[in-house]
Amino acid sequence: MNHLKATALILTAALPLTTFPIVNTNNVQAATVAKKHTKHTYTGTGSGSLKRLKKTAYHSKNTKGKLYKATFMADKSTVTLTEKATLGQYNTTWYVTKKISVKIHHGKERTYYYITSSDKKVSGWTWSGNLQKGKLK
Numbered sequence: 001m002n003h004l005k006a007t008a009l010i011l012t013a014a015l016p017l018t019t020f021p022i023v024n025t026n027n028v029q030a031a032t033v034a035k036k037h038t039k040h041t042y043t044g045t046g047s048g049s050l051k052r053l054k055k056t057a058y059h060s061k062n063t064k065g066k067l068y069k070a071t072f073m074a075d076k077s078t079v080t081l082t083e084k085a086t087l088g089q090y091n092t093t094w095y096v097t098k099k100i101s102v103k104i105h106h107g108k109e110r111t112y113y114y115i116t117s118s119d120k121k122v123s124g125w126t127w128s129g130n131l132q133k134g135k136l137k
Contacts, residue, residue: 039080059135064088066085069125
């Protein structure tokens with residue numbers, strides 16, 4: 001009989017723990033929004049489409065111009081440009097050291113410059129129309 005009373009007492013004491021949890025089990029997750037990076041894949045205009053240039057100073061004339069990371073295919077004449085930033089994020093003189101000519105839609109060509117900031121902390125590719133010759137004043 002004592003054994004039956006003890007078991008009933010334990011079950012009665014444990015019942016509230018199963019219906020009203022002490023620890024909040026809700027998972028709270030921070031909402032993260034991943035920025036979608038724009039990618040463009042182009043074909044080079046020929047075997048000489050990538051050229052080295054004499055280091056020349058430029059500054060951005062279009063603050064909305066994009067700065068890209070380039071991925072070159074070893075077995076094909078294609079390059080994929082992935083957006084990294086905009087030129088307006090940096091108030092600097094850019095130095096151009098390379099250029100690549102690529103075919104875009106409808107048979108048109110576009111030239112991209114490889115640029116490095118004056119402090120050498122930022123580099124990437126941008127469309128030549130985003131830049132103007134000369135140092136930033």
